[in-house]
Amino acid sequence: MKEKLQTLKGEAVKQIQEADIPEKLNDVRIRFLGKKGELTAVLKGMKDVAAEERPKVGQMVNETREAIEALLDEAKKKMDAVIRAEKLKTEVIDVTLPADRNSIGHRHPNTIALEEVERIFIGMGYEVVEGPDVEYDLYNFEKLNIPADHPAKDEQDTFYINKDIVLRTQTSPVQARVMEQGKLPIRMIAPGRVFRSDEVDATHSPSFHQIEGMVIDKNISFADLKGTLEIFAKELFGEDTKTKFRPHHFPFTEPSAEVDVTCFKCGGSGCRFCKGTGWIEILGCGMVHPHVLEMCGVDPEEYSGFAFGVGLERIALLKYEIDDMRLLFENDIRFLKQF
Numbered sequence: 001m002k003e004k005l006q007t008l009k010g011e012a013v014k015q016i017q018e019a020d021i022p023e024k025l026n027d028v029r030i031r032f033l034g035k036k037g038e039l040t041a042v043l044k045g046m047k048d049v050a051a052e053e054r055p056k057v058g059q060m061v062n063e064t065r066e067a068i069e070a071l072l073d074e075a076k077k078k079m080d081a082v083i084r085a086e087k088l089k090t091e092v093i094d095v096t097l098p099a100d101r102n103s104i105g106h107r108h109p110n111t112i113a114l115e116e117v118e119r120i121f122i123g124m125g126y127e128v129v130e131g132p133d134v135e136y137d138l139y140n141f142e143k144l145n146i147p148a149d150h151p152a153k154d155e156q157d158t159f160y161i162n163k164d165i166v167l168r169t170q171t172s173p174v175q176a177r178v179m180e181q182g183k184l185p186i187r188m189i190a191p192g193r194v195f196r197s198d199e200v201d202a203t204h205s206p207s208f209h210q211i212e213g214m215v216i217d218k219n220i221s222f223a224d225l226k227g228t229l230e231i232f233a234k235e236l237f238g239e240d241t242k243t244k245f246r247p248h249h250f251p252f253t254e255p256s257a258e259v260d261v262t263c264f265k266c267g268g269s270g271c272r273f274c275k276g277t278g279w280i281e282i283l284g285c286g287m288v289h290p291h292v293l294e295m296c297g298v299d300p301e302e303y304s305g306f307a308f309g310v311g312l313e314r315i316a317l318l319k320y321e322i323d324d325m326r327l328l329f330e331n332d333i334r335f336l337k338q339f
């Protein structure tokens with residue numbers, strides 16, 4: 001028995017020395033110490049050993065097991081050290097190499113333009129207010145002096161959810177809601193997404209953005225409107241910008257006007273950018289119609305106000321000299337990266 005154990009141990013030593021990878025060491029462990037291993041087989045053979053010999057033989061088996069275990073652990077430690085040393089040699093980090101650049105995202109041209117417009121109006125004491133994209137017909141049309149049979153309702157080619165609910169075609173319903181809350185005076189802008197059933201082309205999209213503004217107070221006149229929009233145009237397009245108010249018609253304002261600014265490319269002398277006219281149209285505006293004030297719970301005898309609306313995409317296209325609105329919606333990273 002003793003000899004058998006010694007032969008076993010010798011065999012294990014030999015195999016441990018031959019093992020060159022951790023997997024082979026593990027094989028040796030299983031072969032000798034495993035449940036179906038050589039040493040276990042010896043233990044199973046104990047029944048053939050005389051009873052008085054058993055403790056001694058048992059001790060020898062245990063000693064052999066411990067010896068093989070110790071040898072295996074030692075070999076494993078050595079092998080790990082070699083592997084680690086090899087890894088350190090091959091996986092050197094060259095700390096002098098330039099780091100990978102993180103690509104940092106940035107604002108969409110619409111956002112840049114919106115934040116610029118917000119900055120200008122916040123500077124004049126306006127509040128930025130948002131409202132729902134899905135609106136009641138009542139707020140989108142009725143309260144803004146656009147009754148069911150009004151031709152402007154056709155013009156706006158609205159998306160209807162049902163007969164009472166629409167995707168808003170303008171952000172004016174936000175102003176109507178603020179007026180209804182009854183806290184006066186009001187100085188606000190309402191930026192947001194609007195929807196019209198338009199075909200997509202270089203200047204149209206079924207979904208675009210508007211920024212509407214409104215001031216309601218005692219003694220607000222057309223002069224206040226002109227002064228305010230003049231400052232806005234100068235801040236947005238440069239100190240030398242001049243504004244021109246052309247009479248126009250909107251159902252919710254009276255009187256109404258469209259505003260042109262001198263072309264910021266040629267300064268007004270005429271160029272390709274302004275199609276030779278020297279002027280560029282930027283917004284619509286007017287004095288809030290007394291009937292609108294009334295329908296929104298504001299007394300037109302006591303209060304008056306002005307309102308205006310600009311297309312955000314139009315501002316972005318002009319300011320950043322983009323010639324096709326579709327570029328603002330396609331979100332091609334090669335285009336967006338330029339801003």
Ligand code: 2NL
Nearest residue numbers: 172175176252284285307308309311
């Ligand atoms: C345009 C014209 C405009 C308004 C919007 C407005 C809102 C209320 C009452 C009165 Cl609650 N007016 N908004 C007024 C005049 C013109 O937009 O062409 N926008 C792109």
